[in-house]
Amino acid sequence: MDQDGFNEAKKTLKGVVSQTEDEKPAKATVLQKEIGLVSGICLIVGTMIGSGIFISPKSVLLYSGAVGPCLLIWAAGGVLSTLGALCYAELGTMITKSGGAHSYLMEAYGPVPAYIFSWTVVVVLSPSSLAIITLSFAKYASTPFYPDCTPPVVVTKCLAAAAILVIVSINCLSVRLASYVQNFFTAAKLLIIFVIVAAGVVLLAQGHTKNLANAFDGPPLSFGAIGLAFYNGLWAYDGWTQLNFITEELKSPHRNLPLAILIGIPLVGVCYVLVNVAYFTVMTPNELLLSEAVAVTFGDRVLHPVSWIVPLFVVFSTFGAANGTCFGAGRLAYVSGREGHMVKVLSYISLRRFTPAPAVMFNGLLALCYVMPADINTLINYFSFAQWAFHGMTLLGLIVMRFTKKELHRPLKVPIVVPALMVLVSCYLVLAPIIDKPELEYLYCVLFIFGGLLLYYPFVHLKVEWAQKIMGPITMHLQLLLEVVPAEKTE
Incomplete structure (x- = not known):
């Protein structure tokens, strides 16, 4: 099926839509700029504050060994996330394309590293992240119904699957609706964090400081244990790159991208330490x-008459984080399809809704697959290992482009020592756990990442003809079924 077939399908779809929506002003078939500063902050805060702060405290404490190092790791995680996000803000204001690190790796190194990133993140990391968060949502949602035992696995997995279906539907229907949902659930999660922090302040004022005394008495920390503690702490901070995935839909990105980062991420860091x-x-x-x-x-011990509000608002928090994760993941899959690194239909836009519906649906379908066998802690370690490898490559790319892309306009320019520091931190977070305790999951991750090159050469680089002939009719039928079309080029 050649391009004429796709164009004919596009004309047919536009004709059908125009007959039913003659009264509406025509819009270009592109992603619309509908995300303002407040919604951008809510996307960052709402994605970062999800399941992590309600799950990771156990793992951070386990690996850090004592209260003092645990709190220091939470504070350091906030600082590192802010520094890393400022580097991404320079990249996002310099390269104003959606897709986050995919676009930056493409500019810094070329198509192969960008493809490896999109292959790994679109196929594994983004959907597994959505699966982790929705499993956390399901765990907290079902816990009140099983007060004396752990909720059955089948219940949590069915609830997680239902949440994924609802979130995918919201993100396919409307960008504005997804933004409103994100704003609402961000307000809800900030409210419950305020309640927990306020209760903690009252207890401290009453002298409940026993557990904070001798905070650094604990076993000596190993090189790898610190790395694993940071893994789980930084998992709770994950989402600081979220706004870079939707740069093309952000109003005034040169202003709103760095401003949202400077407001949102320190706010999250303070909340995490206080919680x-x-x-x-x-x-x-x-x-x-x-x-x-x-x-x-915590709620059962401190807020006993109204302790039910804690699991309720935690459910709100995890749902909002899952919505933000799905929102950003859909844009990465969309950009990957647009660049030819994934199947072309992922780069198509709903003719009625102006959303990247195929990309969002694809991410949700993979997340459903990961929900079924998922073990949360294994997925967190797997996710962090690969994610920080790509963060390191991207931040190194920022340094490389200081010398190779001097002509690019940089509205924001961070001191070069900041990305250099973050590259070293990324290397540490990737290598420390492997050196301390080698496990097969790390090898599987590396094999999967580079295994994508087996698909890159024939299908992306050579564009073999028989693959085009197979995918052509499939793409056209999906285009007609979903009422999606290629994005129009705009100046």
Whole structure:
């Protein structure tokens, strides 16, 4: 099926839509700029504050060994995330394309590293992240119905699958609706964090400081244990690159991208440290490690008459984070399809809704697959290992482009020592756990990443003819079924 067939399908779809929507002003078939500063902040905060702060405290404490190092790792995670996000802000204001690191790797190194990134993130990292968050949502949503035991696995997985279907539907229907949903759930999660922090402040004022005394008494930390503690802490901070995935839909990106980062990420860091302090006012380290749901245990002990609000608002928090994750992941798949690194239909836009519906649906379908066998802790370690490898490559690319792309306009320019520091941190976070405790999952990750090159050469570089003939009719039928068309080129 050649380009004429696609164009004919596009004309047919436009004719059908124009007959039913004659009264509406025509819009170019491109992603619309509908995300303002407030929505951008909500996307960052809402994606970062999700399941991590309600799950990761256990793992961070387990690997750090004591209260003091645990709190320091949470604070350091906020600083590192802010520094990394500022580097991404320079990249995002310099290269104003959606897709985040995919676009930056393409500019810095060329198509092969960008393809490897999109292959790994689109196929594994983004959908597994969505699966992790929705599993956390399901765990907290079902816990009140099973007060004396752990919720059955089949219940949590079915709830997670239902959440994915709802979120995908929202993101396919409307960018504005997805933005409103994100804003609402961000407000809800900030409210419950305020309640937890306020309760902790009251308890501290009443003298509940026993668990914070001798905070640094604990076993000596190993090289790898610190890396794993940072893994789980930075998992809770994941999302600081989220706004870079939607640069083309952001109003005034040169202003709003860095401003949203400077407001959103430090706010999250302060919240995380204060929430962990609040946890330790009522739980000993051993009690926190034994808790199935840390925030729920805190609520049961401190907010007993209204303790039900904690799991309710945690459910809101994880749902909002899943919505933000799906929003950004769909844009990466869309850009990958547009660049020819994924099947072309992923780069198509809904003719009625102006959303990248095929890309969003593809991400949701893969997330459903990952929900079925998922183990949350294994997925977190797998996700962090590969994600920080790509962060390191991207931040190194920022340094490379200081010398190779001097002509690019840089509205924001961070001191070069910042990306250099973040590259070293990325190398540490990738290598430390492997050196300390080699595991097969790291090898599988590397093999999967470079295994994508087996598909790149015939299907992306050579564009073999028989593959085009097979995908042509499939793409056209999906185009007609989903009412999606290629994006129009705009100046």
